[in-house]
Amino acid sequence: MAMQEIGTGLWVERLHELWQQAVEGGPSLPWDLQGTLLCGLELNHLETLRYLHQERPSFEAFKAWVFALNGEYLTEAALEHLDAALSEAEVASPIGSLDDVSGLSEDDLSHWDEHGYVVVKQVVSAEDAEAAELAIYAHLEMDRDDPESWYSEKLGHTIWVPLLRHPVVRANRFAPRVVKAFAQLWGREDLWATVDQTGLNPPERPGWRFPGPHLHWDTTLAEPRYLGIQGILYLAETEAAQGAFCCVPGFHKQLDAWLEALPQGVDPRAEALRTLKAKPIAAGRGDLVLWHQSLPHGSSPNRATRPRVVQYMSMRPTKWAYNAEWR
Ligand SMILES: O=C(O)CCC(=O)C(=O)O
Known part of the structure; x- marks a missing residue:
């Protein structure tokens, strides 16, 4: 998805909070929520915190960095899935139904x-x-x-x-x-x-x-x-x-x-x-x-x-x- 098409979903609000936490010393996001946000945006935890602490980017620059890394995977559907999860709606697995997949015996x-x-x-x-x-x-x-x-x-x-x-x-x-x-x-x-x-x-x-x-x-x-x-x-x-x-x-x-x-x-x-x-x-x-x-x-x-x-x-x-x- 191109940067200019990015909506204003809940994920953007949470990302802003994460950015504030790292760059401006804002309050910490709960650990599980932070994990879901980073995974949903396909970001590695250490790489993201290192980038924020070392570069101290503007929020716009941070978003641009996320999309430069993962834009091809952050489709509208993927971001909607993330938004639904962040708003505590029930969501499916990241690959849909697992019914026909063989699992642990x-x-x-x-x-x-x-x-x-x-x-x-x-x-x-x-x-x-x-x-x-x-x-x-x-x-x-x-x-x-x-x-x-x-x-x-x-x-x-x-x-x-x-x-x-x-x-x-x-x-x-x-x-x-x-x-x-x-x-x-x-x-x-x-x-x-x-x-x-x-x-x-x-x-x-x-x-x-x-x-x-x-x-x-x-x-x-x-x-x-x-x-x-x-x-x-x-x-x-x-x-x-x-x-x-x-x-x-x-x-x-x-x-x-x-x-x-x-x-x-x-x-x-x-x-x-x-x-x-x-x-x-x-x-x-x-x-x-x-x-x-x-x-x-x-x-x-x-x-x-x-x-x-x-x-x-x-x-x-x-x-x-x-x-x-x-x-
Ligand atoms: O590489 C390994 O075999 C161990 C990995 C490990 O210790 C870890 O993931 O915490």
Whole structure:
């Protein structure tokens, strides 16, 4: 949609509030509303806040920036969908009806319940996963078959790759089986996809040691704790020793008692890193690992011969319960 055609929907009011919050120190938008707004406009949270804080643009310039990034996806229908959600009307999934989409089996759901994570097989085709894998190598100016190229300056000493909007990466985010899996676990369909990064974790070698992320939680440990679902899509076959995603299965059920038993003054995050044993989760090209945010999790050193290449993803409802107190 061209900038001059942008209406004056609720999303514009909320975007103005977000801009005021960052640039003029205005009141904070509730966290879930902010998430819905950013996801609905296909913006990455960090990228947006960095832009606002560093550039301190006018509101008009901010809107122009949003449309320069995502104008082709911000159609009238997409903005109406966002407006409906922001006005608390019931909205469908971002891709419409999920009735005919194959989802998690009873076994998958029991696995999720018991272990707090599940591997959803083949949520995207091998071709779509490989297309995203190759896009990441191309973005990093690496050759998938040339190990010398895997340690490029463009990657740096990190496994995160800020390739947010490649068309195949975007298409994977909205793949029907991905949306269906999140919808089943949330128990609702009004979901919004976060614009997450991709990743490449090359084999360790002298001068390039695994930089993390080590075992951690991305959520507060303060009570009450709520459901949050994180995900990683494997874009190529990944063995356990190949820098696989790791988590402590079942810990979502043990967290309360574990925290309770910690001696006064012990930092739970440091203690988890020191004492808990994480399990690496091997999976195939196009498989999605979903985990409950109460599981401590991280990546792992790659001791195999090929990089681990992934796409991070998450979906959240329009409004969700959260605890703003950080522990
Ligand atoms: O890359 C991984 O395997 C772990 C990802 C992670 O720790 C996260 O998304 O918070």
